[in-house]
Amino acid sequence: MLYGRDEELQEIASLVAAARDGRSGVLALRGEAGIGKTALLNAAVEPGLRVLRATGVEAEAELAFAGLSQFLWPVRDRLDALPEPHAAALHGALGSVPAERPDRFATGLALLTLLADLAETEPVLCLVDDAHWLDAATAESLQFAARRLTAERVALLLAVRDDRAPGACRVPCYPFTGLPELVVDRLAPADADRLLAARGLPAARRTDVIRQSAGNPLALVEFGAPGSAFPSGPAPLPVADRVLAGYQERIAHLPEQTRWMLLLAAAEGRGHLSSLLTAAAESGASLADLAPAERDWLVSVTGTTLIFRHPLIRAAAYQSAPADQRVAAHRVLAATAENPDCRVRHRASAAIAPDEEVAAELSAGAERARSRGGHGTAAALYRRAAELSPDATDRVRRTATAAELQLLSGHPGEAEELALGAEGLTDDPVEVTRLVRVRAAVEFERGDTRTAARMLVDRAAHTPSGEIVPLLRTAALYGWTSGETSAVRAADARLRAAGLDDRFVRGLARMIEGAYADGVPPLAAHVADALAAPPAAPDRADAVQAALAIGADDAVAVLTAEEIAHHRRRGLLGALPALLHAQARVQLERGLHGDAAASVEEAAALARDTGLTRRAGRLATAHARLAAIEGDETRVRAAGDAVPGGVFAQAALALLDLGSGRPDETVRRLAPLVAGPRRHSAGMMPPIADLAEAAVRLGRPDEARPAAVRLRAWADATGQPWALALALRCAALLDDAEDPYLRALDEHARADRPFDTARTELLYGEWLRRHRRRADARRPLRSALETFERLRAAPWAERARGELRATGEAVTSAPDADALDRLTPQERQVVRLAAAGTSSREIAAQLFLSPRTVEYHLYKAYPKLGVSSRRELAGLELVP
Template structure:
């Protein structure tokens, strides 16, 4: 019985009941040490009944070993790996060290974990409990959280227990506070004197472990009431003192065994005893600790009775003994599967710089990279740097640690590592450090600042490695472009080394555009886009190509290139670049009017990258275009400003629209200051600022004529028609839009042309344009613009139909259901769909089961005809 935890037990049991019913659920139990987290996990396992149960735990000394905790959790089920798709099975085997090292693919490992858990749950529901999650290695935690966020209808209950404010974050939580006084009293022995009882109740502060352990160390005299005064200290320290008293009561040999066990991270009785042989202690001394109820032995496994005993036992021995213990454990570990553990124990046993040990850790980092363990890779390089005697090599390894942390999406830590790499002479490492520092700003949406960081720091690299510097200046121009910062872009172009790098022409074109030279810029970028061979480009280069395509009025090409880059980032587990890739793709989709696809891309990326600020602007733009006023006002950056401007324009508030777009209006041809020019033309005319409208229309026309593409020329003709009040240009704009790739802009043109015709009292012709505009707005889900078209139609005497999206039969589905249905309509199996969408096959089936009645169909065979 758990005293004082009735509500918490009910929450756990509710999760188990849901799993039995086929629904999946996640719970993170948080609390201070001794709060009862482990007891609740045991309660869950006891109540699981017919549920299959997997148990795992974090071990503090294993926190830098990639996938150590995952191996502990899944080790009894690895025989099922053959049931997974081959690529997933290969990735998980490689991650766990069971097969050939697979190419880095962190997300595929997460998907494999999800698929394996679903496979296990296929025999009946499943309970997974992970204790001490604050010590789970980052690679395991990433894979488990990835799976947790994708759980839906597998019948899996996944419960983590962790410390306050520790990972995992962003999942449903249950926070354990101290138990009430009545429950606390019930946990105390009956033979305590009243004053002693009150003293312990006060000291324990509702902590169940303290309530159980503090009385156990009292002498008979103390239990009777003879207690010395005390100073109030945190309850965890009190409990550790109680455990320390039990440890120091043992013979020194038994205390040494406990120190070895505390430093061990395998839980293997054989490993612990082999290490103990170095000190002349052994199984008899371990038995003393077992009789004292400090450790538990089950078969060939040995563990501490409570997690707090481990640090207490470790800290009980002198530093020299702790170093010797780690060296003994390194010697006790043999075989390739223990190579990383052996290296980390050698590092823990080394107090001074040692190149041999540092080199071992570099090999650990290289293995971690192969297994997509970026956090472990960063940690290994960082510790290797600390043990490296040579200052230059130390800085190079710190730079490698910074890059790994950045690639893993941990930008602040990456920046701290970069700051520690001083006086570095290697140009490649220098370039990596500069890019890491810039990426910290990119992650926050501060593109302009990122560009300035690169421009100010790339000079020394240009002298040593001009080609590498060219790529840095290229990145600076890209950041300046999206930050609407012409100054850094022009300075980067000025400093660009004269090297033959494929993307330099495109970079110079962007800089020229920001300098107001649209025709020259488009010519420079056009040469790059004539035959864009991306086969030899890395992720940054391909994303840059996407930006050049967007600036050249080719959003479809930008989307194609960005989508492929995003897929590669997923496959390689590159969180940092995945965020940038998602932003690039959402920006391209914004220009294509594919707003629901923008939201789906963002939602699909959430389990992978969390909630970065960089994606706030694109997401706000999508919501604004879809008529969600509240969420359309939540974005930052240039795209957020454009979103707000278009929202205000759709709501009939031109003055507010101009004010919203003003912060990024100054840059001549930065991406969204360029694309918002037509909106500013319309808003300026509605507030009767004709001269401003003429100037804005002229700037847009200069770019459109240089680009020469029908979509761009159509919008330029629309702007000219508005400024000149010219029907002929309206008609030209409509004609140019035909067959174009921007339906939202064609609808806007037809709406404005219809308004013009209606004011000219040509109502029948106006209705033709307005009905076409309305149909497109409805199809795209642009409800505010659709309402404007309906209002105009009513003024012509027409009675428009109620809001609908007649051309989108999938509009009744959720975003996830739409993705599943579209893939199912192509003939893909549930298993194929699951692999593409990072879901379990059972969840795919569940979404289809929910979608069929909404779509009015009964079988999968009907999907192809419906989706078309």
């Protein structure tokens, strides 16, 4: 019977009921030690559910996938039925087979697939107790899966200690951010009284117990137990500390050998009875010495496991022992351990001074964890190895590795802390360069790309020759994306001074000087080589940026499609946010607005899950341009707020102003942007055309002429049809001439940017009408209107309708929305793949969902499309 927990029990019952009905859900129970979280987890168990359990153990917090091993042990025979990449990821995580180039999130995707498969036969209830003590690799995998649970019939219930409560014991940083939570509070006095009454405590004593326990259920039970007394010591102590002190007093009255056995058990931490008894035998103790602790209800021994009745008892057994006894316990456990990871953990705990042998063992353990995808665990082990390294060089090298791994794990703050701490301990140029690269990556992730670029350029003067090119290529990329032109110039100058050359850096450096004819060829050559290389070739990531820099839409589309497909097949998630963002930019320009929104939505979810907060913010710029085209001011401004001061967000606001009839605002926003440090990038070329249109509408064409000259030079150098078309449109506007309009439309026909084409058609139609050629104006205006309506570009469509009416043509209302536009972004992705004949399991693998969630999205999409089966989907024009 749980007293005072009606609200919590109702939440849990709703979660389980939803899973039975086919709707997955997650709930994290947060509360202080002793608040009853474990009891609530147990209350969730019902007949007809497959139950999977795991409990975080402090002693296993640095053993990669220790928690996942607990969780999956009952269903390990089901792993081989999964698709090969998922089976390999889980086998690799569990150490049953070597992992090949593991991605730290591939295991989470595989776990999601396994849970979905298990739920095909019966609902699955996942219970995770003491989640704050889970190893980092398990926590990441669980969180990734939890965020993608939708329609799998899975309920995930977590219990985590709340270290924010007054007097609460400190625990590691809570890893499960962004999941639904329920705070479990202390019991009200009436409920506490009912609990004590049910346990037979006399009324005369209940008031005092309630006051001393402050509503903490564990304290109520302990303080109200027959023969117990309140712990001695100064009052008032925090409740958890008072309970801990009470356990310490009870342990102090046990026989010496019993206290030793409890210390061994606490130090061993995992409850493995065989390991405990082997260590005990080495020190002259035995199982019989545990009997007094069992009689006092401090521990229980069942089968092959020893269980502390509460984690605070284990803490009391460990903390109450003198330091020399704790060291002795760990030494005995290390000497008798069979598992190398357990042995090195105990050796590290027993170390009271630097010890290279132990540090080397920790480093080896870190590499084992890294080989299985446990980057966070590996970072912690390398950090401890550094602390135990007698040699300063080894200490710095291991700290640098720990910092790099923390960065890979999505923990930039911890990475920076490690890098800063180690940087002042060495003058070794290789190690300092590693540490500076970590700190620069942290600054880049935070959004301070200028500082990141400068740090790398400054470091290049002290970097070994073999490291200069990759260092300065990164610096140039940071400088290019942030508008820090001096960093790009300096990167190129340092390479030349060293007698080195890099096409990527040289091309960017020439571009920012406005020497487009010199800058485009090396970038184009870099892109061409990448197109001829296989997916995941080393230079392909830079080649995507090079293709974006010169506006090569086709190359960006091909490179991103191939790279995304490769990363999906391999379950490699880390690079996907950037690739999906690049893909979305091209989809948006090609008028595939729904596809662009789907790419951005997926990229944002993956960026959030992989700790790429800066990328998540930058993705808002794609939303901003899409909303600006559609004339949705609320969405444009909301997206702009996510990247305040960003040049592309400002460009989107300027486009919104232009479409809304506010050319003065457009000029005000764009004049500084098109003359700013980003003025040479492909993304700043369309705003020049917007500036020209706004300036002409205001009767101030000269304000746009210098930028238009630059656009023409850029377009001639790149040869991109869309850029040539925009340059010709500017010429037509600024010179009030017809021929540039006609030539612009010819260039548009070679490009695939329908919004730009429709804009030129609209302006040409307006020009024809003003010159009293109303019949000629109707054709380009009709074409423009059709495109604007298809793109849902409301303000531009209204303007085209007005012009058509002015020519004397009756204009019908806009047609119904395209069928795909009725779908959510994820439904659109699923439907396109299904229409192409891709199975639900294959779709799930590509989109990092479960097959049941894929079926759920299809079920929701069919009525919107007016179909009822996959066969009917194939008859729709859904595949671009």
